[in-house]
Amino acid sequence: MEKLCPLAAIENLQSKGFTLRGTKFFIVRRGSRxxxxxxxxxxxxVPLEWVEDRFLDYYGxxxxxxxxxxxxxxxxxxxIFGPCSGQSLQxxxxxxxDENIWVDLP
Ligand code: FES
Structure with missing residues (x-):
């Protein structure tokens, strides 16, 4: 596991994109989850976002x-909706x- 960033770096109910060692991924925060x-x-x-760090729908x-x-x-x-219905994000x-996010990248 490696330390990514403080939880506070992602606003509550928002998302944020990252690139780490060539891997592109994103994080969604809901409170402390x-x-x-x-x-x-x-x-x-293809990448999902339409604008940097915007991965969520209008309602979040x-x-x-x-x-x-x-x-x-x-x-x-x-x-749950769309051309890949039933499939999943990886x-x-x-x-x-300690209020920091740690990730386990392949
Ligand atoms: S590429 Fe994401 S819905 Fe088609």
Missing amino acids: VFAYHNSCPHMG ELIQCSTHGALFTIEQGRC PIKLELR
Whole structure:
């Protein structure tokens, strides 16, 4: 595991993109819970965000792919609407320790 950033670096109910050692991924924060996924849509393998650090839909309740609008649950990364319905984002293991986010990259 390696230390990524303080939890406070990601605003509550927001998302943030990262590139670490060539791996592109993003984190979504909900209070003291954080979720991380590779930044690659299961539909066509492209990055999901439409603007830097914007991975969520208008309501901030689902992850949205900007290319064809697929929607994914924040907790599971499962596509519930769109061309890759039923498929999932690839999760990245992470932990919260002492208010810092630690990730386990392959
Ligand atoms: S590339 Fe993401 S929905 Fe098509």
